[in-house]
Amino acid sequence: MKPLLGILASAAAVAVAVTAAAPSAQTPATASAGTTAVHARQVKRLVIKNAMVIPGPATPAYGPIDILAEDGVIARMGNSADEHWPAPDAIVDATGKYVMPGIVNTHMHWHEERVGPLPIQYERNLYLASGVTTAREVGGNFEKTKQWRAESAAHTIVAPRIVLYPMLADLLEKNQTFNRTPAEHRALVQRAKDRGADGLKLIGPMDRDQVAATLDEAKKVGLPTTVHIAVGEATARDFVDLGVNCIEHFYGVADAALDGIQDFPPEMNYSNEIHRFGRAGELYIQNNFDHEKLSKLLDDMVAKGVAWSPTMSTYEAARDLVKAQNLPWYKDYLHPSVEDYYQPSMTRHGTFWIGWTATQEAKWRRNYRVWMDALLEFGRKGGTITTGDDAAYLYGSLYGFGVIRELELHEEAGFHPLEVLKHATVDGAKILGLSERLGRVRLGFIADLLVVNGNPLENLRVLNPYGTDLMSYNGQIVSNYSGIVKPGDPNVKMVHGGGIEWTIKDGIPYHVPTLMKEVKDMVNKARTERSRTTSQPQH
Numbered sequence: 001m002k003p004l005l006g007i008l009a010s011a012a013a014v015a016v017a018v019t020a021a022a023p024s025a026q027t028p029a030t031a032s033a034g035t036t037a038v039h040a041r042q043v044k045r046l047v048i049k050n051a052m053v054i055p056g057p058a059t060p061a062y063g064p065i066d067i068l069a070e071d072g073v074i075a076r077m078g079n080s081a082d083e084h085w086p087a088p089d090a091i092v093d094a095t096g097k098y099v100m101p102g103i104v105n106t107h108m109h110w111h112e113e114r115v116g117p118l119p120i121q122y123e124r125n126l127y128l129a130s131g132v133t134t135a136r137e138v139g140g141n142f143e144k145t146k147q148w149r150a151e152s153a154a155h156t157i158v159a160p161r162i163v164l165y166p167m168l169a170d171l172l173e174k175n176q177t178f179n180r181t182p183a184e185h186r187a188l189v190q191r192a193k194d195r196g197a198d199g200l201k202l203i204g205p206m207d208r209d210q211v212a213a214t215l216d217e218a219k220k221v222g223l224p225t226t227v228h229i230a231v232g233e234a235t236a237r238d239f240v241d242l243g244v245n246c247i248e249h250f251y252g253v254a255d256a257a258l259d260g261i262q263d264f265p266p267e268m269n270y271s272n273e274i275h276r277f278g279r280a281g282e283l284y285i286q287n288n289f290d291h292e293k294l295s296k297l298l299d300d301m302v303a304k305g306v307a308w309s310p311t312m313s314t315y316e317a318a319r320d321l322v323k324a325q326n327l328p329w330y331k332d333y334l335h336p337s338v339e340d341y342y343q344p345s346m347t348r349h350g351t352f353w354i355g356w357t358a359t360q361e362a363k364w365r366r367n368y369r370v371w372m373d374a375l376l377e378f379g380r381k382g383g384t385i386t387t388g389d390d391a392a393y394l395y396g397s398l399y400g401f402g403v404i405r406e407l408e409l410h411e412e413a414g415f416h417p418l419e420v421l422k423h424a425t426v427d428g429a430k431i432l433g434l435s436e437r438l439g440r441v442r443l444g445f446i447a448d449l450l451v452v453n454g455n456p457l458e459n460l461r462v463l464n465p466y467g468t469d470l471m472s473y474n475g476q477i478v479s480n481y482s483g484i485v486k487p488g489d490p491n492v493k494m495v496h497g498g499g500i501e502w503t504i505k506d507g508i509p510y511h512v513p514t515l516m517k518e519v520k521d522m523v524n525k526a527r528t529e530r531s532r533t534t535s536q537p538q539h
């Protein structure tokens, strides 16, 4: 008999028994009633069998058990052989796999263009393949995203659930001027509400009166807010005092902890991306960085329920450019429009790599250490931390891959993998106001579930859609700390495996190897077109 819900099996024992399941590039055969699930096909009752469950709120994994998703909701958990269970329409076999809640990406943007066109399905597939079942867009094309939000909810497109947090500028009418008066801010907040936004994303250097008007109006109309704090009069101190709900990135937090201001050199030009990003990498290592002031700010964030979406993976190229330029998944999965966007440029946002120096990297690395300590302190005080990737601006941050890298960086900051997965699931759902329905593997919750080839608690990298290198012993994946492996043992091999096998959103299974095959095809097609146009004779 299988252990019932709440009776814990030995996770360690199961981890060793995981089979070497490298994702296959084939869609499973068409299902008849009660057989293997089919990619992107909605059924009334989907059963996931033999799952080791990671519940979400940083409690240990348990299992194996079966899960029934009925009409998109987790309806039963236990033993599907039980006579009270209805017959399933489709089955996902999770034997040897781990099942966790779908990931909430709290910071992303939909792009149909980078340098040249980009098929929107490329980004949708990559996010689903990385386990993202909910995507909060924090700035983009308002009407398009609104349409996709409806289509995703109706399951007429293959995409994560979409939550729409426009920037105020996204709501301007054609040719409308915006002089940034408090009254104009209020009017745009009202327009966001009227047109169906789920929340608001504030950005740019703001003065305190602009922040006060915007947040006051947002509260009046009932829209939650998040902010990218630029170097302006208002720092995190002002946003926290005036009632923002979430802070993106790292700027603003450190500014609020300085005694005085950052020591900008005389040539500093905030419009120059090299100056802006280079000096941002010195923010947490300023001589006047006051740790007591930081702690007080973090206390106040916790007390007022202000979450932090740090997007650490976004900036990683700044601390290791050569690595960011040479990630192994570019070969098959980097679309040429994104590849071109990444190239050093004085005009595009975030592409400040011209003459990037070892000293600039060294400063960014030290900056990360202090930033990570601040994030860990915030978490230990009880703060809500979420995961976003803000991909396809800075080199190396690619849709979805960036989310998984974000998880690794949260672990590097000092969080336990169970806590990291809580950031990505339970805490993400919480800041969207969906914590009573989303972000956990729990009865009555929305069936957003990831069926993972391997144990993410042992290695978060198994969630990477490219997969990862693993140790195989006699054909079975084992921990490389396993006692059964002896030095010189010829039965040990390195194999490529991992990856999510199925991303289930609203009870609909999406087969990740199929999604990634489609991504590869899109990339190949674009490369062929690109080489055709660039091989034209130049005049």
Ligand SMILES: [Zn+2]
Residues within 6 Å of the ligand: 107, 108, 109, 138, 390
């Ligand atoms: Zn962004």
